[in-house]
Amino acid sequence: MSVPLYQAKAEMFRTLGHPVRIRVLELLQAGPRPVRDLLSEIDVEPSNLSQQLAVLRRTGVVVSFRDGGLVMYALSTPDVADLLAAGRRILGAVLSDRDGLLAELKAHSAADQ
Amino acid sequence: MSVPLYQAKAEMFRTLGHPVRIRVLELLQAGPRPVRDLLSEIDVEPSNLSQQLAVLRRTGVVVSFRDGGLVMYALSTPDVADLLAAGRRILGAVLSDRDGLLAELKAHSAADQ
DNA sequence: ACACGAATTGAAGACTTCTGCAATTCGGCA
DNA sequence: TGCCGAATTGCAGAAGTCTTCAATTCGTGT
Numbered sequence: 001m002s003v004p005l006y007q008a009k010a011e012m013f014r015t016l017g018h019p020v021r022i023r024v025l026e027l028l029q030a031g032p033r034p035v036r037d038l039l040s041e042i043d044v045e046p047s048n049l050s051q052q053l054a055v056l057r058r059t060g061v062v063v064s065f066r067d068g069g070l071v072m073y074a075l076s077t078p079d080v081a082d083l084l085a086a087g088r089r090i091l092g093a094v095l096s097d098r099d100g101l102l103a104e105l106k107a108h109s110a111a112d113q
Numbered sequence: 114m115s116v117p118l119y120q121a122k123a124e125m126f127r128t129l130g131h132p133v134r135i136r137v138l139e140l141l142q143a144g145p146r147p148v149r150d151l152l153s154e155i156d157v158e159p160s161n162l163s164q165q166l167a168v169l170r171r172t173g174v175v176v177s178f179r180d181g182g183l184v185m186y187a188l189s190t191p192d193v194a195d196l197l198a199a200g201r202r203i204l205g206a207v208l209s210d211r212d213g214l215l216a217e218l219k220a221h222s223a224a225d226q
Numbered sequence: 227a228c229a230c231g232a233a234t235t236g237a238a239g240a241c242t243t244c245t246g247c248a249a250t251t252c253g254g255c256a
Numbered sequence: 257t258g259c260c261g262a263a264t265t266g267c268a269g270a271a272g273t274c275t276t277c278a279a280t281t282c283g284t285g286t
Contacts, residue, residue, distance in 0.1 A: 006132040008204060009135050009201070014129075016123070016127075017126040017127025022119055077206040082202070087196060091125055094190065
């Protein structure tokens, strides 16, 4: 297995390694959404959100298109949901006897899908 | 869902966002291995590998223990394998009509499990 | 053509991560 | 006890990421 392939994999995971970007992906699991909506739910500067969306676009995990006066974003593949779900499971396993984040993870896991 | 939980999720993914760390996790999927072995397979300075192992330990995705004269590392939960598999699938989907990395991904996917 | 809101881009400073070197710790064994 | 290899730690410079500001693009509607 070549070094470039490992770098591609690493880049893929690094793309998810930011709270705003995780949040965007979770919101997009429910279907395409305009930037407008993401902005109203995420509490971040518009320019910052745009930067994070650009990171997600560059790696190819989301795509964007225009619909009327709004720009829409969508997951490029539903496989992203599996990745997020696997991340949740590991977080649960890892936190299971550590700090108070676990209770919260459990309490919200259904709503956060 | 609280901000700290998003940060924990992001941290989890960021932990995987490095070629050496990805490589270590893939090697550990086959079972516990001593640092010695990892070093012989990864081509990185010993101190650098130690730093990356420390990152993985801090997040809790791997654990370490001593066995005779060697330090062993192992996955803390088999769920990590799911995460890597999901990453591979997304990479395949994302690269499917881009550059030459796709062919390589396919050619090696069985051996790289 | 013009003005407006929506979204993106560019750039700078603060901050974090990465890498390699030298020094250190730690256990096992003569 | 003293030595040896295995692994880790501390550190400093280089490289990369994050955030915010101001400026810009782009389409829509008048």
